[in-house]
Amino acid sequence: MPGSRTARTFLTTLALLIGTFNANAQDASIDIELLTLTAEDNREIAAFIMHPKTGINPASPGLIFHHGGPGGHGARLIGAPRYAADAMARLGYTTITIVSRHSNTYVDEPLENAALDVDAALKVLLSKGIEDIVLVGNSFGSVRVSMFMRDRPSPNVRAMVHVAPTYDLNKHMRELSDMAPDYAMHLEKLRRAVKDRQGRLPSPDADNPDRLATPPLFQTGFGRPQTAATLLNWWGPDADNQLSDIIAHFEIPQLLLGGTNDRVTQPERLEFLRTSARSSSRVDVIAYQDGDHYFTGYQEKVASDIADWLTELGLAPAPYATVRFFDNNQVVEFNGVDFAIRSPGLIYEPQQAGDVRERPAILLLPDWKGYLLSDSMDNMARAIASTGHTVVVPQLQSDGFRGSQNTTFDRTRQDIAAWLDAVKQAGYERVIGIGLGTSGLWLADNDRHAPDSAFTGFVLVDPPISLRDDASVGIGKDRLDQLVEQANEWIAAGTDRNHVIHAAYQSPHMPGEPGLNRIIQYAPTFLEYYGPDSKMELGRYVNRLSRPTLVLAAPNRFYDSDDGLARALRRAPKTTTLAWQAELTTPKSAANAIGEWLASLPN
Incomplete structure (x- = not known):
């Protein structure tokens, strides 16, 4: 493989056959589970998990896929969060694909809130015992998973894959969007709207007298209207979301994939991102000849290359x-x-x-x-x-x-x-x-x-x-000696089946732990564990x-x-x-x- 540098949960299980790369094909070897994630801000996020028919294997890595677009969707077959997630599940991985909050709320939702969606997906995989996580961002999703790693870095994330990673967003507004010809004028309009408190949608709360107000919306160039504050948050000159800046701080391996005919992720863009990721232990780039933004004709190869790369990193699926x-x-x-x-x-x-x-x-x-x-x-x-x-x-x-x-x-x-x-x-x-x-x-x-x-x-x-020393420090030697004396008296009297030793203490080595160590034992067992001749x-x-x-x-x-x-x-x-x-x-x-x-x- 070319290498450029080494440098929640509501759960419905469906017995479905998931389409493979051919939209008409069916594959009975994997299952899909639909779930609703509850993010930290109590927002409900749709997602689906794919895994082998044999079940989730916590010994294998888990992959989190994030789709692209301001209003994209993870179930569309043209995107890696569907076709690559499907392929990786057939190989033995567990994959979870997020349907971002931005699919419905891009009009007035800060971009950085996407990190909460990724965090919710990560917690689901961790709850299933999966310790090794790989983040896969498709197009705009690459920015979102990268913002997660910047804002909420997790030691469980072992690697990142960027599939057709999008351009730096402030450059889009300044040079590529419909606003570009009159950039300064549009920028002034946006800032004025924010200053005049017309930059966000009003709170829908019943007690808000302005809840029916309709502040102006602006076009992003993707045909997606946004409030002034949100547009500036995503695309503005001060937006803190430039992919080339964010990935520069990651030490984990990163894989960059793009097609040579992709107008969004051109070869020079991949090379720029490669050199930007200067802290990564390894950065690999794969460019697909004549490939477009959706990797038409290359989707199976993309999934295969991701799998090979993960195997090289020691992140292959484990035997089930x-x-x-x-x-x-x-x-x-x-x-x-x-x-x-x-x-x-x-x-x-x-x-x-x-x-x-x-x-x-x-x-x-x-x-x-x-x-x-x-x-x-x-x-x-x-x-x-x-x-x-x-x-x-x-x-x-x-x-x-x-x-x-x-x-x-x-x-x-x-x-x-x-x-x-x-x-x-x-x-x-x-x-x-x-x-x-x-x-x-x-x-x-x-x-x-x-x-x-x-x-x-x-x-x-x-x-x-x-255990005796631990308890002796925790409850005190005198108290422990009293408990030992009591246990011996009950045994001598033949009443040890009628009484239990009961004590509680805080372990001295973990003072911050909220739980107590509680002893509830009959005398013979207590003496074997905590007595002078403790085993x-x-x-x-x-x-x-x-x-x-x-x-x-x-x-x-x-x-x-x-x-x-x-x-x-x-x-x-x-x-x-x-x-x-x-x-x-x-x-x-x-x-x-x-x-x-x-x-x-x-x-």
Whole structure:
């Protein structure tokens, strides 16, 4: 590919067949979802999502498309927000196309408000677990997505694509519009209208006596009337929306696409924008011979080139994982009676070439008080499965609020053994145990008391250094000692099933966090977690870990730097690796780090 420089939500799901590049063609491989976005200013914005028939894959990047024109529309097949979004969805991406507020309100709506529409779309993709975002602006939409990145920069946006990016808007008014021949005169009319308080449409509120007033409207040259203030905001000499200025400050990669016969985006315009984007880590330009503003005859090639470029950036769609329930055959004792409970789990199986059973399976344990069916667990499991490993997420007796109250470590070991057997019976000889938060120490405790050779390694994600120390600082050592004494008295009296330990405290490491840490546990469980002989101590296990272990951590309620973790791991064997992340651990960042670590292990 030519490279010039390296330098809301109301949701209706429709089982529709989306037209491909041929308007009469139908494609049953993707679905469309219509939704109404609610922007920050409570404006409702129409949009549609396209994704593979298999569903949204949060492990793959998401693309936000913005159409062009003052009154454009994202569903028109002539624009990239339709034809390219369609093609990218067929490749495995999730795309969301905005129908801008300006489609109906360009008469009297500031241009910068488009950033609110893009922000609403971004929040939808993030809510679906998609972490890597690409912005795609078509024609005038290129200005809008760029203004979003200037005004509301998001670290989730990894790259930008400008499809036939329009000219700088003040130049249009000054040199190209119907106002150009008498530019100074028209400019004076506009400014006078604003000064005379005739520059905006009046508020429609019933108590506004001027709500029926009709201030003058002016033509932009696109046959689109606008109020004086709005026209100046969009096209005037002081308008702060010049694309060549805005993109100069972006460090992320940018792709510029245009046709040589496009009167709006001519080759020299692309070259000017390329040199303007001087801070970008990479800028690529593709010009299509004899291509027009709508890329007639080139639409499929445009979509293909965008996909290739994203692949070069490491933003290719990830393998999709099918998900199904996966139950074990566990037998547990309750009040002296054995019950076959068949605890539920979910198995995520990546759809890709080869026998996935040749790779280690992942047994992914939710955090203490975590939950099998939560969005966060689903996103984490999908992200890890995208690395090519089958992931099993089990429900343990200790999971959830109820389980956290009365499940002791011996029962957790029984759970882990039952789930490990289930994974082995599914044909996997090697298993990597991954524990989130406190569940990482469940795995370490299991390896100490009931080691199984099927486990070939462990990953502890954000493990606590010491729950006892955390609580001791949070509620005070004297109060904690009183709770321990009370728990021991109840156990000695045989009344520990009749009372619970209840305490609340603020974690000392995250003072700004609004939530409290609340302890509601029966005495035996409380002592195992917070007593003098607490089993929730990282240092209790690290020097005895018998398998390769990755400790993956980021700032959280237990620590704000890696200093404490490094001290806790100082006696760990050489097979233990600490990977510190400066930002909060996300499914994507965790999957990347885990994938690299797995690749480093001997087969």
